[in-house]
Amino acid sequence: MRSYILTRIAGLIPTLAIISVIIFIVIQLPEGDIVSSMLDRLQAQGVDTSEEYVQNLRAQYNLDKPMVIQYFYWAGNFLTGDMGYSYLFSRPVNELVWERLGYTLSITISALFFTWLVALPVGIYSALRQYTIGDYLMTTLALVGLATPPFLLALIFMHIGFEWFGISTGGLFSPEFEDASWSFAKFADMLAHIWLPMIIVGAGGAAFTMRILRANLLDELNKPYVVTARAKGVRPAKLVIKYPVRIAINPFISNIGLMLPALISGEALVGMVMGLPTIGPLLLQSLLNQDMFLAGSMLMWLAILVVFGILLSDLLLAWVDPRIRFE
Amino acid sequence: MAGDDQAVDVVLKVQDLAVDFKTDTGLTHALMGVGFEVPRGKVTAIVGESGSGKSVTANCIMRIIQPPGRIVDGTIDFAPKGMDPFEIVSLTKKDPRLQELRGGLISMVFQEPMTALSPVYKVGNQVAEAILCHRKVSRAEAWREAAEMLERVGIDDIDRRIQMYPFEFSGGMRQRVVIAMALVCHPEVLICDEPTTALDVTIQAEILTLIKDLQRELGNSVIFITHDLGVVAQIADQVVVMYQGRVLEIGTVRQVLKEPVHPYTKGLLAAIPGLAPKGERLATIATVVGDADITTPFPMQTLADGRQVSLPPELVGGAQQA
Numbered sequence: 001m002r003s004y005i006l007t008r009i010a011g012l013i014p015t016l017a018i019i020s021v022i023i024f025i026v027i028q029l030p031e032g033d034i035v036s037s038m039l040d041r042l043q044a045q046g047v048d049t050s051e052e053y054v055q056n057l058r059a060q061y062n063l064d065k066p067m068v069i070q071y072f073y074w075a076g077n078f079l080t081g082d083m084g085y086s087y088l089f090s091r092p093v094n095e096l097v098w099e100r101l102g103y104t105l106s107i108t109i110s111a112l113f114f115t116w117l118v119a120l121p122v123g124i125y126s127a128l129r130q131y132t133i134g135d136y137l138m139t140t141l142a143l144v145g146l147a148t149p150p151f152l153l154a155l156i157f158m159h160i161g162f163e164w165f166g167i168s169t170g171g172l173f174s175p176e177f178e179d180a181s182w183s184f185a186k187f188a189d190m191l192a193h194i195w196l197p198m199i200i201v202g203a204g205g206a207a208f209t210m211r212i213l214r215a216n217l218l219d220e221l222n223k224p225y226v227v228t229a230r231a232k233g234v235r236p237a238k239l240v241i242k243y244p245v246r247i248a249i250n251p252f253i254s255n256i257g258l259m260l261p262a263l264i265s266g267e268a269l270v271g272m273v274m275g276l277p278t279i280g281p282l283l284l285q286s287l288l289n290q291d292m293f294l295a296g297s298m299l300m301w302l303a304i305l306v307v308f309g310i311l312l313s314d315l316l317l318a319w320v321d322p323r324i325r326f327e
Numbered sequence: 328m329a330g331d332d333q334a335v336d337v338v339l340k341v342q343d344l345a346v347d348f349k350t351d352t353g354l355t356h357a358l359m360g361v362g363f364e365v366p367r368g369k370v371t372a373i374v375g376e377s378g379s380g381k382s383v384t385a386n387c388i389m390r391i392i393q394p395p396g397r398i399v400d401g402t403i404d405f406a407p408k409g410m411d412p413f414e415i416v417s418l419t420k421k422d423p424r425l426q427e428l429r430g431g432l433i434s435m436v437f438q439e440p441m442t443a444l445s446p447v448y449k450v451g452n453q454v455a456e457a458i459l460c461h462r463k464v465s466r467a468e469a470w471r472e473a474a475e476m477l478e479r480v481g482i483d484d485i486d487r488r489i490q491m492y493p494f495e496f497s498g499g500m501r502q503r504v505v506i507a508m509a510l511v512c513h514p515e516v517l518i519c520d521e522p523t524t525a526l527d528v529t530i531q532a533e534i535l536t537l538i539k540d541l542q543r544e545l546g547n548s549v550i551f552i553t554h555d556l557g558v559v560a561q562i563a564d565q566v567v568v569m570y571q572g573r574v575l576e577i578g579t580v581r582q583v584l585k586e587p588v589h590p591y592t593k594g595l596l597a598a599i600p601g602l603a604p605k606g607e608r609l610a611t612i613a614t615v616v617g618d619a620d621i622t623t624p625f626p627m628q629t630l631a632d633g634r635q636v637s638l639p640p641e642l643v644g645g646a647q648q649a
Contacts, residue, residue, distance in 0.1 A: 225443055232430040232456065322492045326495070
């Protein structure tokens with residue numbers, strides 16, 4: 001088990017290195033760079049931009065060096081904790097990213113728990129009561145949940161909240177806490193706001209997971225080991241949880257890793273619609289403005305989150321399933 | 328062998344048992360009026376081809392028939408030692424005796440040892456669970472008794488093996504675990520549903536000997552379901568022959584295997600490769616044997632030697648001389 005964990009963690013290093021190269025290439029792809037964007041803006045403001053000034057700027061951002069060297073500057077700085085400078089906000093990227101990353105993580109993780117909390121009981125119910133009215137109802141709801149894009153769900157919720165209840169459901173905080181420093185009251189205010197994006201981001205995943213669990217459980221329900229346990233005298237409720245459900249949730253656990261990217265990209269759109277202080281809206285803004293250090297750092301962090309999420313789900317799976325642990 | 332004058336101690340009496348399976352393609356009558364008795368402390372074999380209703384009968388006794396299957400008629404009278412006799416089919420789902428019945432008073436060994444145990448729990452956990460379901464003992468005590476029973480069914484190095492997972496065991500060892508799990512509560516009746524079919528021949532013999540030895544030691548009754556007449560000869564005291572959801576013939580192992588009365592039983596015996604003359608085609612079983620169409624039910628008749636057979640009255644005399 002220990003060597004399994006160590007090999008998996010060691011495997012992360014080349015994975016992340018390759019991802020960083022790809023991200024670097026992607027953010028370099030659009031025409032122009034930071035300096036040309038800056039110059040456009042400065043010229044519009046009538047500031048004199050002499051050849052020498054431009055050269056200095058390019059040197060400052062290492063843009064005069066070959067691409068490969070630029071990559072190593074960027075990656076090296078990232079490793080030492082310096083994510084560069086955002087010209088768009090005229091602040092170091094470090095200051096911009098951390099808080100937003102925290103909010104993105106909060107919403108994503110709570111959406112993941114929401115997904116399970118809904119999918120687990122509903123999936124079990126649906127499988128045990130296959131082809132009853134209850135099962136059909138849940139299936140219909142799940143299909144609607146799957147077919148509705150999160151941003152549309154966000155719009156619908158906000159509309160209902162505003163039209164019917166007269167409340168504004170956007171954002172993560174009430175206006176009075178927006179710029180306040182952290183306190184218990186601010187945390188409570190965040191909890192009062194976070195449930196809506198949590199439901200919206202998690203809805204699709206909950207529907208998907210519930211369908212998977214239902215199918216898995218239906219496969220397991222009549223397996224010989226379930227019949228054996230029933231003949232042994234295990235009580236019905238315990239029987240279902242301890243035997244078939246226990247096996248049926250394995251794919252469910254390995255799904256965490258696969259669901260993370262979907263949750264994060266879903267969160268990005270929802271964040272835009274609901275005006276959340278998360279990574280999504282900032283990422284879009286930075287990409288539109290070719291703020292490469294900002295965009296690159298955020299893409300890198302999202303990649304790190306996903307890769308670690310997958311690792312975590314694999315380790316969790318090995319922990320709950322001895323068949324994987326012993327391979 | 329005449330059973331009329333001496334009262335046989337019967338542990339389980341099945342009467343007129345009927346089971347239907349309601350599927351999309353229509354109603355299937357899996358059992359149509361099955362009846363037989365299981366003498367206490369003896370091995371009763373139920374033989375028959377696939378689909379004859381052997382396993383369904385066993386599942387009825389345990390009351391683990393799952394939808395779409397349903398018991399529509401019949402009774403199963405059960406007389407456990409030291410308890411008031413009761414009827415199994417009419418037990419309600421909430422009746423505590425139903426839970427006690429499953430695994431406590433009657434337990435079952437299944438055909439597929441490879442999949443009969445959950446892969447995610449240790450062997451010890453699954454055997455000890457059988458005890459914990461029926462008796463109020465501590466977990467440690469249950470594990471200790473589980474270890475004892477596992478040793479008794481021939482699993483050595485028990486301290487290490489009890490902590491292992493089923494997938495680390497071979498098929499034969501898994502079947503031993505299942506047998507230990509079934510016997511650990513000292514049930515009155517052990518039902519073995521083709522316990523050796525999925526095992527290779529040498530292991531088959533070992534498992535058969537084990538079941539027989541444990542039956543002698545513990546004094547429980549055994550219902551042994553099989554389609555292998557060689558196994559029947561080896562293990563059974565009494566034989567019940569089933570075909571298409573009905574019982575065709577009941578008798579002692581000698582009566583049924585040596586002097587079968589029912590044409591179907593005769594056909595079965597003729598189809599065993601070892602007994603047929605070499606170089607000839609093996610017998611096949613036709614549904615119409617002589618004048619008797621074996622697919623039509625006839626009432627059971629008790630013959631002079633105590634055996635029961637389902638044939639039209641006019642055929643019984645002739646059949647016995649044949």
